[in-house]
Amino acid sequence: MPCQSSDELRQLVEEAKRCTKEGKVADYIPELGKANPNALSIAINYPDGRCISAGDIDKKFTLQSISKVISLALVLMEHGFRYVFERVGMEPTGDPFNSIAKLETMAPAKPLNPMINAGALVVTHMIKGGSVEERFNRLLGFIRELAGAPAIGYSEKVARSEFESANLNRALCYFLKQHKIITEDVETLLDLYTRQCAVEMNCLDLARIGMIFAMDGVDPLNGKRILPDDVARICKTFMVTCGMYNASGEFAIKIGIPAKSGVSGGIMGAVPGKFGIGIFGPALDEKGNSVAGLKLLELLSRKYQLSMF
Numbered sequence: 371m372p373c374q375s376s377d378e379l380r381q382l383v384e385e386a387k388r389c390t391k392e393g394k395v396a397d398y399i400p401e402l403g404k405a406n407p408n409a410l411s412i413a414i415n416y417p418d419g420r421c422i423s424a425g426d427i428d429k430k431f432t433l434q435s436i437s438k439v440i441s442l443a444l445v446l447m448e449h450g451f452r453y454v455f456e457r458v459g460m461e462p463t464g465d466p467f468n469s470i471a472k473l474e475t476m477a478p479a480k481p482l483n484p485m486i487n488a489g490a491l492v493v494t495h496m497i498k499g500g501s502v503e504e505r506f507n508r509l510l511g512f513i514r515e516l517a518g519a520p521a522i523g524y525s526e527k528v529a530r531s532e533f534e535s536a537n538l539n540r541a542l543c544y545f546l547k548q549h550k551i552i553t554e555d556v557e558t559l560l561d562l563y564t565r566q567c568a569v570e571m572n573c574l575d576l577a578r579i580g581m582i583f584a585m586d587g588v589d590p591l592n593g594k595r596i597l598p599d600d601v602a603r604i605c606k607t608f609m610v611t612c613g614m615y616n617a618s619g620e621f622a623i624k625i626g627i628p629a630k631s632g633v634s635g636g637i638m639g640a641v642p643g644k645f646g647i648g649i650f651g652p653a654l655d656e657k658g659n660s661v662a663g664l665k666l667l668e669l670l671s672r673k674y675q676l677s678m679f
């Protein structure tokens with residue numbers, strides 16, 4: 371079913387777009403610095419297969435931190451809750467996404483949650499397989515299934531750009547390795563992690579993944595369960611408590627839906643029982659969240675009373 375362009379969404383996009391000038395595209399990953407800061411697009415995917423959209427919805431972007439929700443779902447399915455949460459915690463940090471501070475002050479040095487970089491690196495470390503290729507293909511296969519889009523791939527350019535510049539993530543890995551939270555070779559883990567973050571799709575694909583989480587892991591069109599409902603529930607809970615890092619509290623108050631951002635400017639939303647949202651707006655606020663994307667979600671949540679609270 372083709373995605374319908376929506377006048378109502380277009381109006382909200384026009385309004386939210388005004389704040390793109392308050393933000394800045396991420397450039398600590400040099401390839402991401404090439405994005406158009408004024409872009410803003412949205413797609414909403416409903417359980418009955420309908421889709422509505424506004425903006426340049428064919429534009430592809432990389433998942434970055436949005437991928438952390440999916441890698442978490444995969445390792446929870448592969449290892450079970452106990453194994454995973456022995457290695458990564460369940461608490462928000464109030465710190466920036468790439469902070470190393472709490473690793474040093476907490477004992478054991480277990481990352482506080484799987485959405486911050488330290489926790490996500492531990493999660494990616496848990497993806498099963500003999501080689502980076504095998505582990506990445508397992509993750510990619512899962513992402514393709516969630517999106518219902520078998521052609522999804524990754525941007526080698528973005529992955530390489532991050533791999534070559536990821537010194538802060540290298541530092542986090544070495545710290546975690548020193549404390550035996552990870553055991554593999556740091557460069558191998560970063561190779562896998564940067565490919566994971568560079569998985570590329572458009573808003574439509576992202577909205578469809580959000581819809582599967584919103585529907586507790588089932589594809590409502592054919593009744594197929596893609597992930598267990600407990601796993602979907604845990605992922606959505608992390609999206610609420612940690613999905614926007616140190617802006618998660620304000621986000622819960624103003625918007626009140628499970629959502630996850632990435633530094634490419636993507637945001638995935640999952641409105642429980644209702645629909646999935648995919649947004650792309652590369653200009654970021656100082657906390658690394660899409661500035662116009664947040665505004666758009668706020669307008670949407672207010673207009674359609676989407677807050678869970």
Ligand code: DON
Pocket residue numbers: 433434435436467468487532539567631632633634657658659
């Ligand atoms: O590890 C990083 O720094 C990036 N690959 C992902 C960070 C990210 O997307 C933070 N989100 N807003």
